[in-house]
Amino acid sequence: MVEKEDLGLSLSLSSSANNWLNLTSPAQSQPQWNALFSVPENKFQELPKLRGIDVNRTPMATALAATESCESDEEAGASCSPNSTLSKDGGSRKTERGISDEEDGGSRKKLRLSKDQAAVLEESFKEHSTLNPKQKAALAKKLNLKPRQVEVWFQNRRARTKLKQTEVDCEFLKRCCENLTEENRRLQKEVQELRALKLLSPQVYMHMAPPTTLILCPSCERVSNNSTTSACGVASPSSAPNMPWAPIPIRPAIQRS
DNA sequence: TGTCACCCCGCAGTTACCTCA
DNA sequence: ATTGAGGTAACTGCGGGGTGA
Numbered sequence: 001m002v003e004k005e006d007l008g009l010s011l012s013l014s015s016s017a018n019n020w021l022n023l024t025s026p027a028q029s030q031p032q033w034n035a036l037f038s039v040p041e042n043k044f045q046e047l048p049k050l051r052g053i054d055v056n057r058t059p060m061a062t063a064l065a066a067t068e069s070c071e072s073d074e075e076a077g078a079s080c081s082p083n084s085t086l087s088k089d090g091g092s093r094k095t096e097r098g099i100s101d102e103e104d105g106g107s108r109k110k111l112r113l114s115k116d117q118a119a120v121l122e123e124s125f126k127e128h129s130t131l132n133p134k135q136k137a138a139l140a141k142k143l144n145l146k147p148r149q150v151e152v153w154f155q156n157r158r159a160r161t162k163l164k165q166t167e168v169d170c171e172f173l174k175r176c177c178e179n180l181t182e183e184n185r186r187l188q189k190e191v192q193e194l195r196a197l198k199l200l201s202p203q204v205y206m207h208m209a210p211p212t213t214l215i216l217c218p219s220c221e222r223v224s225n226n227s228t229t230s231a232c233g234v235a236s237p238s239s240a241p242n243m244p245w246a247p248i249p250i251r252p253a254i255q256r257s
Numbered sequence: 258t259g260t261c262a263c264c265c266c267g268c269a270g271t272t273a274c275c276t277c278a
Numbered sequence: 279a280t281t282g283a284g285g286t287a288a289c290t291g292c293g294g295g296g297t298g299a
Contacts, residue, residue, distance in 0.1 A: 111274095111287070111288090112274095112275070112276090112287080113286095130266090130267080133265095148288090149287080149288085151266090152287065152288055152289085153286095154267095155267070155268075155288095156286065156288085158267080158268080159268075159269080159270095160286090162268090
């Protein structure tokens with residue numbers, strides 16, 4: 001199996017909604033699609049034999065291979081994977097989706113993809129997070145898999161990417177919260193100091209500094225007097241490069257000493 | 258033009274199986 | 279040999295978009 005580090009989960013705090021999952025749109029990367037098939041076709045068709053494992057056949061299935069007649073039709077996507085899933089439409093879909101236990105001999109096959117298959121799938125995922133039917137069929141043929149398997153792999157891969165992104169976001173928000181807590185603590189302390197100062201010498205307000213310009217952080221909606229970082233102290237994932245935040249003039253700060 | 262049935266697809270949630278410590 | 283946890287292939291059900299009647 002492909003190690004976690006190899007999953008290509010290059011997750012960043014990229015802010016663009018379009019790049020939320022750091023995915024490339026098919027249209028943008030179409031020219032590179034053919035690069036996916038740079039591996040000689042016969043290599044992957046022979047991989048299962050070379051490795052002694054055919055991911056499309058359990059030992060039992062292999063033993064029954066002689067009587068199995070649908071394997072060769074699977075490239076079309078549907079013949080060996082009759083869709084038995086009843087949809088909201090109330091009818092049976094004529095797609096490759098879903099192999100019922102009933103039609104699959106009563107046992108759910110759990111077939112591990114080979115390292116090479118996973119690597120090729122990863123490569124293609126980097127190019128396209130989703131596949132059109134043609135791409136799916138081509139990839140399935142290349143990897144000697146069923147189109148449904150390719151489809152499922154991409155679905156699960158998208159889910160893993162999303163989960164990873166959620167974890168990153170969660171970590172960011174956690175740090176943001178910690179920084180805000182610290183900032184709040186600091187400000188509370190400052191308020192106390194100022195109150196004490198006010199009690200001691202009310203006339204100090206006569207000597208106020210000019211207005212300070214603060215920046216409103218759109219992500220945490222807090223103000224900051226530092227224009228390079230958000231108020232929460234963490235580079236915002238959604239607006240760091242361009243910060244068209246409205247500067248907010250606030251009360252003059254007290255001039256100390 | 259609006260509506261309906263149908264098809265296809267992606268997603269969230271879940272299950273089942275496999276591997277490994 | 280057993281077992282529990284983690285990873286992941288596969289399944290299920292739902293909602294949304296596209297299309298033709």
